[in-house]
Amino acid sequence: MTEVKGRFILILDAMVSRRAQQKARAAMKIPIADIKPGQWYTFKDTVLLYERAIADVNDGQTDLKVTGARIMPTLKKHTNELDVFANPQQLFMAFNALFLSDNRGPDAGHFKAIEMTATYAVMEDTSPHLPEFHLGVLEGAVGIFPRCSLISSEIVERGSDKRVYKLTWKTR
Numbered sequence: 104m105t106e107v108k109g110r111f112i113l114i115l116d117a118m119v120s121r122r123a124q125q126k127a128r129a130a131m132k133i134p135i136a137d138i139k140p141g142q143w144y145t146f147k148d149t150v151l152l153y154e155r156a157i158a159d160v161n162d163g164q165t166d167l168k169v170t171g172a173r174i175m176p177t178l179k180k181h182t183n184e185l186d187v188f189a190n191p192q193q194l195f196m197a198f199n200a201l202f203l204s205d206n207r208g209p210d211a212g213h214f215k216a217i218e219m220t221a222t223y224a225v226m227e228d229t230s231p232h233l234p235e236f237h238l239g240v241l242e243g244a245v246g247i248f249p250r251c252s253l254i255s256s257e258i259v260e261r262g263s264d265k266r267v268y269k270l271t272w273k274t275r
């Protein structure tokens with residue numbers, strides 16, 4: 104069973120549209136007011152409901168990606184845990200550890216850098232999160248570095264047990 108830390112649920116709740124928020128909250132077994140940042144909650148009963156609500160009430164895959172892209176800038180703004188990274192390459196090399204700080208359990212999956220250069224990354228994802236959401240998270244990770252701008256991103260493999268993302272960025 105995959106679990107997600109409460110802080111991630113609360114961040115996601117604050118970022119989604121009102122309609123998606125209402126739909127996800129209505130489906131959750133635990134009221135949002137009872138979610139505590141440091142506690143763990145079942146992924147399928149919380150975050151997955153938000154991801155599905157975003158896809159259902161908004162522009163589906165596009166909104167999942169846009170919402171995902173807000174995660175890393177929000178973490179950067181409200182915590183100092185991303186300050187140790189000087190560029191996307193460093194961040195992506197440590198991405199699995201960051202992912203596992205908010206996701207745990209035998210089915211939580213992992214992130215793995217398959218290929219990496221100073222301006223290019225191929226990342227493997229075996230988590231239960233929806234692929235467009237995580238593509239957005241990776242795009243947002245590039246965006247937190249002021250000297251970097253995303254050139255392209257895509258999901259190059261969609262399997263039932265893994266997804267592979269390719270991102271390219273330039274450094275100014």
